[in-house]
Amino acid sequence: MNSPDTLAWLHPGRVARLEAALARRILVIDGAMGTMIQRHELQESDYRGQRFSEGFDALFAADGHAHGPGCGCEAHDQRGNNDLLTLTRPGLIRDIHAAYLAAGADLVETNTFNSTAISLADYHLQHLVRELNREGAKLARAACDAAEARTPDQPRFVIGVLGPTSRTASLSPDVNRPGFRATSFDELAAAYREAAAGLIEGGADAIMVETIFDTLNAKAALFAIDDAFAAAGGRLPVLISGTITDASGRTLSGQTAEAFWYSLRHARPLSVGLNCALGARDLRAHIDVLARVADVNISTHPNAGLPNAFGGYDETPEDMARDLREFAEAGLLNLVGGCCGTTPEHIAAIAEAVRGLPPRVPPRLEAAA
Numbered sequence: 001m002n003s004p005d006t007l008a009w010l011h012p013g014r015v016a017r018l019e020a021a022l023a024r025r026i027l028v029i030d031g032a033m034g035t036m037i038q039r040h041e042l043q044e045s046d047y048r049g050q051r052f053s054e055g056f057d058a059l060f061a062a063d064g065h066a067h068g069p070g071c072g073c074e075a076h077d078q079r080g081n082n083d084l085l086t087l088t089r090p091g092l093i094r095d096i097h098a099a100y101l102a103a104g105a106d107l108v109e110t111n112t113f114n115s116t117a118i119s120l121a122d123y124h125l126q127h128l129v130r131e132l133n134r135e136g137a138k139l140a141r142a143a144c145d146a147a148e149a150r151t152p153d154q155p156r157f158v159i160g161v162l163g164p165t166s167r168t169a170s171l172s173p174d175v176n177r178p179g180f181r182a183t184s185f186d187e188l189a190a191a192y193r194e195a196a197a198g199l200i201e202g203g204a205d206a207i208m209v210e211t212i213f214d215t216l217n218a219k220a221a222l223f224a225i226d227d228a229f230a231a232a233g234g235r236l237p238v239l240i241s242g243t244i245t246d247a248s249g250r251t252l253s254g255q256t257a258e259a260f261w262y263s264l265r266h267a268r269p270l271s272v273g274l275n276c277a278l279g280a281r282d283l284r285a286h287i288d289v290l291a292r293v294a295d296v297n298i299s300t301h302p303n304a305g306l307p308n309a310f311g312g313y314d315e316t317p318e319d320m321a322r323d324l325r326e327f328a329e330a331g332l333l334n335l336v337g338g339c340c341g342t343t344p345e346h347i348a349a350i351a352e353a354v355r356g357l358p359p360r361v362p363p364r365l366e367a368a369a
């Protein structure tokens with residue numbers, strides 16, 4: 001495939017506005033989608049809607065098969081398939097985007113965290129990858145356009161999200177078979193290629209490879225994104241966000257924040273950062289390292305603390321705003337937002353806390369080699 005470096009921006013005007021905004025201030029990313037969906041206590045029938053009411057896609061069948069009474073197709077539970085709500089409850093997803101934009105978010109993330117063939121296989125809906133990513137990006141785009149029309153001096157951007165999938169390419173899930181892998185680079189790349197194509201088609205302004213716990217998975221995603229850009233004949237800014245999964249300060253595949261950056265910097269992303277897993281305070285030291293070594297923008301979107309005994313999150317908007325304001329005062333931030341457990345109230349408090357504080361100026365580093 002072509003090197004994406006030779007490709008022009010797909011939406012040069014949008015990129016110029018994004019870069020101008022980043023140079024001027026700390027930009028705010030939205031908060032959790034799942035936390036907001038949970039508040040609605042949706043049932044199986046809500047997830048299925050009309051189209052999936054039988055537990056499979058009424059609009060899709062294998063060649064020669066016609067769905068009908070007694071057609072023999074197996075029903076699969078869809079409760080918890082949050083990305084499917086983009087198709088079955090689009091108003092609900094658009095309202096969540098709108099709530100974050102009203103709270104002050106400059107960028108919203110698409111409802112596509114699990115919209116890869118690997119993750120959708122859990123629900124027997126692998127054929128929906130392209131559609132879910134395209135429609136997810138369109139919904140976010142529509143919400144951003146509406147917000148931007150109200151506040152023309154504050155451009156709003158759609159981040160097309162690629163999640164990590166539930167599989168790791170560099171580790172075995174089976175302690176008795178260390179050589180076993182539940183997925184491969186090629187399988188992941190194919191899955192991400194299709195997802196990225198949908199996000200581009202739906203009008204995403206940027207693509208974020210998010211919640212990276214395995215750097216090899218991320219490499220597959222970045223490789224696939226380049227392919228998707230080549231196929232689209234243009235590129236979008238790419239954002240990279242890893243996750244530190246334990247007290248040793250490493251990703252699941254064993255890297256420190258510094259090693260993580262050096263493994264992925266060849267992709268020349270618009271930003272690198274960390275999200276999820278930990279609260280802001282526990283991310284502080286790792287963001288500090290990234291801010292020193294990375295010559296690109298830094299992003300941070302932590303959870304609202306560590307999960308409590310009930311799987312909930314306890315940090316209040318005030319807690320997070322106080323902690324993240326200190327990050328900003330220390331000159332560590334270009335993009336800030338929230339992950340699991342955060343709500344529009346959290347994002348409003350964070351936006352208020354960093355308002356007027358200058359964005360970090362990425363260091364100009366000597367070329368290493």
Ligand SMILES: [Zn+2]
Nearest residue numbers: 066067071073
């Ligand atoms: Zn059937």
Ligand SMILES: [Zn+2]
Nearest residue numbers: 276277339340
């Ligand atoms: Zn999270």
